[in-house]
Amino acid sequence: MPALEPTGLTGRVRWLGRVPDRDAALASESLPRLRLAFAGPEGENHGGLTRPSCSRVLGLYERGTPIRNARQLSILSQEELEAVAAAMGLDALDPAWLGATMVVEGLPDFSHLPPASRLQFRGRGGPTVAVDMQNRPCVLPGPVIEAARPGFGTRFKRAAEGRRGVVGSVEREGVVDVGDAVALHVPDQRAWQGAGGGAAVAPGQP
DSSP states (O other): OOSEEEEEEEEEEEEEEEOSOTTTOSOOEEESEEEEETTEETTOTTOSSEEEOOGGGTTTSOTTOEEEOOOSEEEEEHHHHHHHHHHHTOSOOOGGGGTOSEEEESOTTGGGOOTTOEEEESSTTSOEEEEEEEOOOOSTHHHHHHHHSTTOGGGHHHHTTTOSOEEEEEEEOEEEETTOEEEEEEESSOOOOTTTTOSOOOTTOO
Protein backbone atom coordinates (compact mmCIF):
# COMPACT_ATOMS: atom_id res chain seq x y z
CA MET A 1 0.00 0.00 0.00
CA PRO A 2 1.45 3.42 -0.94
CA ALA A 3 2.86 5.41 1.98
CA LEU A 4 2.48 8.72 0.12
CA GLU A 5 -1.03 9.87 -0.69
CA PRO A 6 -1.88 12.00 -3.73
CA THR A 7 -3.67 15.13 -2.55
CA GLY A 8 -5.39 15.78 -5.84
CA LEU A 9 -3.82 19.23 -5.84
CA THR A 10 -1.89 20.31 -8.91
CA GLY A 11 0.23 23.43 -9.02
CA ARG A 12 2.27 25.10 -11.73
CA VAL A 13 5.93 26.09 -11.99
CA ARG A 14 6.09 29.87 -12.29
CA TRP A 15 9.85 30.51 -12.08
CA LEU A 16 13.16 28.62 -12.08
CA GLY A 17 16.65 29.71 -11.15
CA ARG A 18 19.99 28.74 -9.67
CA VAL A 19 22.79 30.29 -7.62
CA PRO A 20 26.01 29.62 -9.56
CA ASP A 21 28.38 30.98 -6.87
CA ARG A 22 26.94 31.88 -3.46
CA ASP A 23 30.29 33.29 -2.31
CA ALA A 24 30.07 35.85 -5.09
CA ALA A 25 26.34 36.60 -4.72
CA LEU A 26 23.24 35.13 -3.04
CA ALA A 27 20.95 36.11 -5.91
CA SER A 28 19.76 33.47 -8.38
CA GLU A 29 19.88 33.70 -12.14
CA SER A 30 16.54 33.09 -13.85
CA LEU A 31 16.26 30.09 -16.19
CA PRO A 32 13.51 28.68 -18.44
CA ARG A 33 14.56 25.07 -17.72
CA LEU A 34 16.28 23.26 -14.87
CA ARG A 35 17.85 19.82 -15.04
CA LEU A 36 17.55 17.97 -11.73
CA ALA A 37 20.20 15.36 -10.91
CA PHE A 38 20.60 13.33 -7.73
CA ALA A 39 23.23 15.85 -6.62
CA GLY A 40 20.72 18.68 -7.12
CA PRO A 41 19.97 21.18 -9.89
CA GLU A 42 22.83 21.29 -12.37
CA GLY A 43 24.97 24.38 -11.86
CA GLU A 44 23.47 25.12 -8.44
CA ASN A 45 26.05 26.02 -5.80
CA HIS A 46 23.79 24.69 -3.03
CA GLY A 47 23.79 21.27 -4.73
CA GLY A 48 25.86 18.21 -3.93
CA LEU A 49 25.12 14.88 -2.29
CA THR A 50 26.56 16.16 0.99
CA ARG A 51 26.94 19.55 2.67
CA PRO A 52 28.71 20.90 5.76
CA SER A 53 26.31 21.10 8.70
CA CYS A 54 25.17 24.58 9.70
CA SER A 55 23.42 26.34 12.60
CA ARG A 56 20.13 24.57 11.80
CA VAL A 57 21.47 21.24 13.10
CA LEU A 58 23.85 22.36 15.88
CA GLY A 59 21.89 20.20 18.30
CA LEU A 60 23.04 17.17 16.32
CA TYR A 61 26.52 17.96 14.95
CA GLU A 62 29.46 20.27 15.30
CA ARG A 63 29.33 23.01 12.66
CA GLY A 64 30.95 21.89 9.40
CA THR A 65 30.29 18.16 9.84
CA PRO A 66 29.68 16.48 6.46
CA ILE A 67 26.01 15.40 6.27
CA ARG A 68 23.61 14.35 3.50
CA ASN A 69 22.38 17.37 1.60
CA ALA A 70 18.62 17.63 2.03
CA ARG A 71 18.75 21.34 1.10
CA GLN A 72 19.57 21.15 -2.62
CA LEU A 73 16.59 23.30 -3.63
CA SER A 74 14.79 26.30 -2.18
CA ILE A 75 11.16 26.30 -3.37
CA LEU A 76 8.78 29.21 -2.85
CA SER A 77 5.04 29.70 -3.25
CA GLN A 78 3.89 32.44 -5.61
CA GLU A 79 0.97 33.23 -3.32
CA GLU A 80 3.20 33.47 -0.24
CA LEU A 81 5.76 35.52 -2.15
CA GLU A 82 3.06 38.03 -2.97
CA ALA A 83 1.94 38.09 0.68
CA VAL A 84 5.50 38.75 1.86
CA ALA A 85 5.90 41.58 -0.65
CA ALA A 86 2.64 43.14 0.52
CA ALA A 87 3.72 42.88 4.17
CA MET A 88 6.96 44.66 3.27
CA GLY A 89 5.13 47.42 1.41
CA LEU A 90 6.46 46.33 -1.99
CA ASP A 91 4.50 45.69 -5.17
CA ALA A 92 6.52 42.50 -5.85
CA LEU A 93 9.52 40.48 -4.70
CA ASP A 94 11.85 39.03 -7.30
CA PRO A 95 12.56 35.39 -6.28
CA ALA A 96 16.09 35.85 -7.59
CA TRP A 97 16.75 38.24 -4.69
CA LEU A 98 16.05 35.35 -2.29
CA GLY A 99 18.36 32.85 -3.96
CA ALA A 100 15.37 30.70 -4.92
CA THR A 101 15.49 27.60 -7.08
CA MET A 102 11.81 27.43 -7.95
CA VAL A 103 8.49 29.21 -7.50
CA VAL A 104 5.23 27.25 -7.74
CA GLU A 105 1.63 28.42 -7.58
CA GLY A 106 -1.62 26.71 -6.68
CA LEU A 107 -0.52 24.66 -3.63
CA PRO A 108 -2.04 26.12 -0.43
CA ASP A 109 -0.21 26.61 2.88
CA PHE A 110 2.94 25.72 1.00
CA SER A 111 5.56 26.60 3.62
CA HIS A 112 3.90 24.18 6.05
CA LEU A 113 3.93 21.07 3.87
CA PRO A 114 4.63 17.97 5.98
CA PRO A 115 8.28 16.87 5.88
CA ALA A 116 8.74 13.95 3.44
CA SER A 117 6.04 15.29 1.10
CA ARG A 118 6.81 14.87 -2.59
CA LEU A 119 6.53 17.39 -5.42
CA GLN A 120 6.30 15.51 -8.72
CA PHE A 121 6.60 17.26 -12.07
CA ARG A 122 5.29 16.16 -15.47
CA GLY A 123 3.05 13.38 -14.14
CA ARG A 124 3.63 9.97 -12.62
CA GLY A 125 7.26 8.88 -12.90
CA GLY A 126 8.46 12.40 -13.62
CA PRO A 127 11.20 14.33 -11.81
CA THR A 128 10.44 14.48 -8.10
CA VAL A 129 11.62 16.53 -5.14
CA ALA A 130 11.43 15.21 -1.57
CA VAL A 131 10.57 17.99 0.90
CA ASP A 132 12.89 18.18 3.89
CA MET A 133 11.31 20.94 5.95
CA GLN A 134 10.16 24.54 6.05
CA ASN A 135 12.83 27.05 5.20
CA ARG A 136 13.41 29.69 7.84
CA PRO A 137 13.78 33.39 7.06
CA CYS A 138 17.28 34.80 7.49
CA VAL A 139 18.98 38.15 7.07
CA LEU A 140 21.01 37.17 4.00
CA PRO A 141 18.47 38.32 1.38
CA GLY A 142 18.27 41.71 3.11
CA PRO A 143 21.30 43.32 1.43
CA VAL A 144 20.23 42.00 -1.99
CA ILE A 145 16.74 43.45 -1.53
CA GLU A 146 18.20 46.68 -0.15
CA ALA A 147 20.38 47.12 -3.25
CA ALA A 148 17.34 46.76 -5.50
CA ARG A 149 14.78 48.51 -3.27
CA PRO A 150 16.55 50.88 -0.84
CA GLY A 151 14.87 51.07 2.55
CA PHE A 152 13.15 47.66 2.33
CA GLY A 153 15.91 45.11 2.96
CA THR A 154 15.53 44.97 6.73
CA ARG A 155 11.78 44.29 6.43
CA PHE A 156 12.18 40.89 4.79
CA LYS A 157 12.94 38.57 7.70
CA ARG A 158 9.90 39.53 9.78
CA ALA A 159 7.55 39.63 6.78
CA ALA A 160 8.70 36.19 5.57
CA GLU A 161 8.13 34.40 8.89
CA GLY A 162 6.20 31.20 8.09
CA ARG A 163 6.17 32.05 4.36
CA ARG A 164 9.75 31.29 3.27
CA GLY A 165 8.88 28.10 1.38
CA VAL A 166 10.52 24.71 1.77
CA VAL A 167 13.86 23.08 1.06
CA GLY A 168 14.29 19.64 -0.44
CA SER A 169 16.40 17.25 -2.48
CA VAL A 170 16.06 15.42 -5.77
CA GLU A 171 14.52 11.96 -5.48
CA ARG A 172 13.89 11.34 -9.20
CA GLU A 173 16.06 12.96 -11.85
CA GLY A 174 14.70 14.82 -14.85
CA VAL A 175 14.05 18.17 -16.49
CA VAL A 176 11.62 20.81 -15.22
CA ASP A 177 10.40 23.69 -17.39
CA VAL A 178 8.61 26.88 -16.43
CA GLY A 179 4.90 26.11 -16.87
CA ASP A 180 5.16 22.43 -15.88
CA ALA A 181 2.46 20.96 -13.65
CA VAL A 182 3.46 19.80 -10.17
CA ALA A 183 1.48 17.26 -8.13
CA LEU A 184 1.62 17.12 -4.34
CA HIS A 185 1.83 13.85 -2.39
CA VAL A 186 1.89 13.79 1.42
CA PRO A 187 2.84 11.08 3.96
CA ASP A 188 0.02 8.78 5.05
CA GLN A 189 0.35 9.30 8.81
CA ARG A 190 -1.13 11.41 11.57
CA ALA A 191 0.76 14.28 13.18
CA TRP A 192 3.24 13.30 15.91
CA GLN A 193 1.77 13.67 19.40
CA GLY A 194 4.72 12.58 21.51
CA ALA A 195 5.35 15.99 23.07
CA GLY A 196 2.25 16.14 25.23
CA GLY A 197 -0.14 15.92 22.29
CA GLY A 198 0.38 19.53 21.31
CA ALA A 199 1.66 18.92 17.79
CA ALA A 200 -0.15 20.52 14.88
CA VAL A 201 -2.75 18.43 13.07
CA ALA A 202 -1.51 16.99 9.80
CA PRO A 203 -3.22 17.86 6.51
CA GLY A 204 -6.36 15.80 6.02
CA GLN A 205 -6.66 14.97 9.73
CA PRO A 206 -9.77 16.03 11.68
